[in-house]
Amino acid sequence: MYAYDExxxxxxxxxxxxxxxxxxxxxxxxxxxxxxxxxxxxxGVYLQLHAYMFRVAIPYGTLSSRQLRRLAHVARKYDxxxxxxxxxxxxxxxxxxxxxxxxxxxxxxxxxxxxxxxxGNNTRNVTSDQWAGxxxxxVEDPRIWAEILRQYTTLHPEFSFLPRKFKFAxxxxxxxxxxxxxxxxxxxxxxxxxxxxxxEVLVGGGLGRTPFIAKTIKPFVxxxxxxxxxxxxxxxYNQYGRRDNIYKARIKILVHELGIEKFAAEVEEEWxxxxxxxxxxxxxxVEDIRARFFYPNYEKLPxxxxxxxxxxxxxxxxxxxxxxxxxxxxxxYAIVTLSLKPVGGPPGDATAxxxxxxxxxxxxxxxxxxxxxxxxxxxxxxxxRRDLPALWKALDKIGLATPNVNLISDIIxxxxxxxxxxANARSIPIAQELTRRFANHDTANxxxxxxxxxxxxINACGHHHVGHIGIxxxxxxxxxxxxxxxxGRADENAELGTLIGPSVKFExxxxxVEDIxxxxxxxxxxxxxxxIDTVKRLGIEPFRERVYATR
Amino acid sequence: MPLVKGGNIADDAFxxxxxxxxxxxxxxxxxxxxxxxxxxxxLLRRPGKVGVTWPNSRDxxxxxxxxxRLGTVALVFPTFRDGRAYSQARLLRERFSYRGELRAxxxxxxxxxxxxxxxxxxxxxxxxxxxxxxxxxxxxxxxVFYQPTGDGRLTALHRRMQLRHSExxxx
Amino acid sequence: MTSPLEQKKxxxxxxxxxxxxxxxxxxxxxxxxxxxxxxxxxxxxxxxSNDEARALLAESxxxxxxxxxxxxAPVEITEGGTVEPGNLREQIRRSGVTIGLPVQA
Numbered sequence: 001m002y003a004y005d006e007x008x009x010x011x012x013x014x015x016x017x018x019x020x021x022x023x024x025x026x027x028x029x030x031x032x033x034x035x036x037x038x039x040x041x042x043x044g045v046y047l048q049l050h051a052y053m054f055r056v057a058i059p060y061g062t063l064s065s066r067q068l069r070r071l072a073h074v075a076r077k078y079d080x081x082x083x084x085x086x087x088x089x090x091x092x093x094x095x096x097x098x099x100x101x102x103x104x105x106x107x108x109x110x111x112x113x114x115x116x117x118x119x120g121n122n123t124r125n126v127t128s129d130q131w132a133g134x135x136x137x138x139v140e141d142p143r144i145w146a147e148i149l150r151q152y153t154t155l156h157p158e159f160s161f162l163p164r165k166f167k168f169a170x171x172x173x174x175x176x177x178x179x180x181x182x183x184x185x186x187x188x189x190x191x192x193x194x195x196x197x198x199x200e201v202l203v204g205g206g207l208g209r210t211p212f213i214a215k216t217i218k219p220f221v222x223x224x225x226x227x228x229x230x231x232x233x234x235x236x237y238n239q240y241g242r243r244d245n246i247y248k249a250r251i252k253i254l255v256h257e258l259g260i261e262k263f264a265a266e267v268e269e270e271w272x273x274x275x276x277x278x279x280x281x282x283x284x285x286v287e288d289i290r291a292r293f294f295y296p297n298y299e300k301l302p303x304x305x306x307x308x309x310x311x312x313x314x315x316x317x318x319x320x321x322x323x324x325x326x327x328x329x330x331x332x333y334a335i336v337t338l339s340l341k342p343v344g345g346p347p348g349d350a351t352a353x354x355x356x357x358x359x360x361x362x363x364x365x366x367x368x369x370x371x372x373x374x375x376x377x378x379x380x381x382x383x384x385r386r387d388l389p390a391l392w393k394a395l396d397k398i399g400l401a402t403p404n405v406n407l408i409s410d411i412i413x414x415x416x417x418x419x420x421x422x423a424n425a426r427s428i429p430i431a432q433e434l435t436r437r438f439a440n441h442d443t444a445n446x447x448x449x450x451x452x453x454x455x456x457x458i459n460a461c462g463h464h465h466v467g468h469i470g471i472x473x474x475x476x477x478x479x480x481x482x483x484x485x486x487x488g489r490a491d492e493n494a495e496l497g498t499l500i501g502p503s504v505k506f507e508x509x510x511x512x513v514e515d516i517x518x519x520x521x522x523x524x525x526x527x528x529x530x531x532i533d534t535v536k537r538l539g540i541e542p543f544r545e546r547v548y549a550t551r
Numbered sequence: 552m553p554l555v556k557g558g559n560i561a562d563d564a565f566x567x568x569x570x571x572x573x574x575x576x577x578x579x580x581x582x583x584x585x586x587x588x589x590x591x592x593x594l595l596r597r598p599g600k601v602g603v604t605w606p607n608s609r610d611x612x613x614x615x616x617x618x619x620r621l622g623t624v625a626l627v628f629p630t631f632r633d634g635r636a637y638s639q640a641r642l643l644r645e646r647f648s649y650r651g652e653l654r655a656x657x658x659x660x661x662x663x664x665x666x667x668x669x670x671x672x673x674x675x676x677x678x679x680x681x682x683x684x685x686x687x688x689x690x691x692x693x694x695v696f697y698q699p700t701g702d703g704r705l706t707a708l709h710r711r712m713q714l715r716h717s718e719x720x721x722x
Numbered sequence: 723m724t725s726p727l728e729q730k731k732x733x734x735x736x737x738x739x740x741x742x743x744x745x746x747x748x749x750x751x752x753x754x755x756x757x758x759x760x761x762x763x764x765x766x767x768x769x770x771s772n773d774e775a776r777a778l779l780a781e782s783x784x785x786x787x788x789x790x791x792x793x794x795a796p797v798e799i800t801e802g803g804t805v806e807p808g809n810l811r812e813q814i815r816r817s818g819v820t821i822g823l824p825v826q827a
Contacts, residue, residue, distance in 0.1 A: 007707045011695040018692050022662060027746055029787045030681070038632055039662055047791050049815050051748035080823060097747035121632065151697040151707060157669035158641055158700070161634025227698075238638050239610075273646065278699035285708050288715065346821055417811060418819040421791075426810075428821045478809055 001064055001294045001369055002147050004112040011154070012109045015116055019043050020102035027099065042122060042160070044115030045101060049421050054079075054096040055118040056108065060128040060146040061089035061372040065359035068370055070111045072355035078104045082351045085340060087412060087463055088167070089127045089372045090118055094419055122160045123153035126168045129177040130373035133295065134381045136329045140197060142172035142189050144290045145226065148281070152227050159234050163241035164249035166234070167206075170199075174492070179374060181205050181214045181494035182466060184251045185233060197223040203233060203263070204255030205494075207460035212252040213494050215260045217267065223286065228279040232271035236263070296367040296382050301332025303385065311389035319441055320392050323403035334385050336366075338378040338395060339402040339410060343439045346428045347413045348376030357398045365391045375412055375451075377405065407444040408452060408517070409435040412463060416456030416473060417480075423456035425473025425480035425506070430454055433510045447517055450531045453488070466490035468532045469516060470497040471509060480506040486516065486543055487535040500544045504551065512547050519546040553683040555675040556652075558690070560683050565602050565623060575599075579622055588613065595620050604656065607635040611642055618649045623674065628657035637670045644671035645701040664689045669700045732776045736808070737797050739766040740782045741815070742789035750815045751789060753782045759789055763805055763816055768797065
């Protein structure tokens with residue numbers, strides 16, 4: 001956990017004052033909506049169907065229990081008692097009043113939470129692996145660098161009015177849990193032959209209307225050059241990114257139109273002129289940031305314990321443990337994923353009561369720390385294995401122990417037409433129905449790892465392009481239809497899914513998914529062959545045939 | 552449109568000259584890039600200063616040879632949301648060491664003053680009178696800055712290092 | 723439900739209204755015949771031609787203080803004469819989300 005100091009807190013408070021003044025001037029008429037809109041977006045405030053939506057930043061997905069309690073407070077005081085965790089590790093409140101926002105922001109500022117740049121044509125939340133700092137095999141904690149980037153990009157005077165939004169992600173493990181290849185800048189932390197820390201820098205990833213997988217622009221940028229190199233990329237983008245058409249304004253389009261070689265050359269030319277300037281990161285500056293990250297005092301614990309042995313008799317506990325508990329880099333500890341995908345529930349939501357209860361649980365079992373994953377689940381990063389049975393009981397009581405992590409009912413979905421003014425169709429009811437169809441845990445386990453992603457429109461906030469099964473809502477003659485893709489993936493082998501056929505009606509989507517699953521179960525080479533691998537092996541034809549045979 | 556310089560509303564010495572308008576014999580003039588580049592020496596020779604309004608869609612490279620002799624460089628924000636002039640400003644100040652007046656024009660609003668100052672602007676053709684009057688107050692909004700620009704302000708990273716050193720030195 | 727934020731040409735397909743969100747709290751509102759706003763759909767003034775729609779929208783958009791994001795939306799008039807939302811998007815805006823809100827345990 002990064003500890004905010006006086007300096008960080010001062011900035012957040014100054015920002016709150018500024019926004020309070022801006023809201024006042026908007027409500028008095030001194031600022032027109034045209035002048036105000038970008039200012040409110042830069043504080044995370046969208047206009048949605050029913051109300052304003054408020055997107056609060058959770059930098060690289062790390063929260064303290066104190067902060068989680070404050071989020072619960074905001075949900076209760078200013079909203080309707082719940083929040084939604086997003087695919088970029090942020091949290092959203094859907095019913096907030098503009099006039100009350102400055103107060104909500106002030107309440108959040110007290111615990112070091114802000115909403116700076118969670119929207120707008122600027123740099124957004126720097127996301128990372130929700131297992132950062134505790135994953136076995138991690139090169140080093142990517143959050144140190146995510147924090148360095150966060151500070152560098154916050155209220156950057158040159159880059160606050162870019163052609164379009166700009167998203168960073170950083171991963172430090174062989175398995176990419178941060179989906180770096182679908183970000184504007186993706187960073188893969190690794191060490192060179194001399195053991196020095198650096199980054200493979202990728203650019204131009206992104207979904208939406210024109211999805212692209214990011215391309216490598218430089219295989220190794222030394223840690224000390226990270227900020228200057230990023231500044232070079234951003235300066236090229238700020239100057240040459242298209243501003244005539246919002247659908248062609250992301251950096252992915254610039255990279256595509258120039259070609260990666262030419263783009264890399266432009267960046268290199270700029271970088272050579274400033275790489276030794278003020279952005280060069282000294283070791284002691286990096287160490288200062290690193291020193292401000294708190295790591296628990298782990299006990300020396302055995303892998304097995306009496307509590308665990310006893311609890312193994314309980315089938316429900318065992319089902320949860322096998323599904324939701326993951327290896328920790330320290331023996332005797334575990335990383336626990338908390339599913340926010342209950343059967344019949346909207347994916348990624350948590351009530352204020354759940355948040356408060358979870359904060360207490362985190363204090364007791366996870367050194368007061370909680371993580372938010374881009375798959376819209378939460379995690380407790382430091383759980384002693386001997387505490388797992390007690391933890392499970394506590395989680396089960398508050399509905400955070402559904403053992404469906406990474407399974408078919410662990411669905412990623414955008415808010416869709418129920419909330420979002422950009423949407424063509426609803427996504428949440430589709431997700432809810434799918435969790436009901438696949439509620440049986442034995443069935444879900446039989447199917448194995450299968451990621452379904454649902455987006456209510458082409459903006460792809462549900463990341464449907466990179467779902468094993470992707471579902472995209474479209475509109476035909478005033479009715480909700482859905483296009484189905486299969487074969488996408490978001491990890492280090494990132495790929496875009498392929499459309500299997502014409503769009504289907506709202507009522508048919510769950511049936512189609514069942515057909516796809518039936519085809520997979522019939523066709524898989526072994527019970528261990530994952531859905532995504534069967535698709536890779538056989539292509540989409542057999543699935544297309546199965547789905548459209550009777551449609 | 553009030554001009555703010557040195558934190559105060561000031562008279563503008565420069566006459567904005569349209570491309571087809573006659574060049575006055577004396578006095579300071581602000582001309583378009585096209586007009587300037589057509590015959591820069593003629594403009595630079597005349598009594599009175601010359602300033603150039605440089606479009607935000609063009610690299611500043613072609614202006615660089617003349618920087619030492621210009622009375623002002625005006626950069627453009629066609630809408631406040633078009634941030635290309637911030638990059639141009641920083642390049643002029645930090646890469647090409649331009650020391651003369653650097654003017655923000657276009658849709659120049661209160662809520663961008665701090666960004667503009669940090670990028671190197673020191674003169675502002677402010678759209679609204681009350682924004683101009685609020686200039687000094689507005690630029691005091693922030694005391695913490697995370698990233699270095701040419702404005703010389705100490706960044707948070709370095710301020711922390713300073714504090715650490717003074718702590719360990721027992722000060 | 724293709725986002726009406728993408729409306730460029732004003733061409734209505736039937737009786738229509740202008741709707742927006744209230745500036746200070748974001749609540750759904752409808753343009754009335756008295757050049758005001760109401761949270762009730764039944765108070766909305768109905769336009770039936772492209773010209774009328776254009777004029778109503780222009781006048782609504784001019785009220786930058788009272789409302790944000792005004793656009794033209796279709797309505798259905800029932801046999802009994804009541805005004806109903808003309809598509810799913812407007813139904814959702816009037817009645818709320820179609821899914822249950824998360825319930826406190």
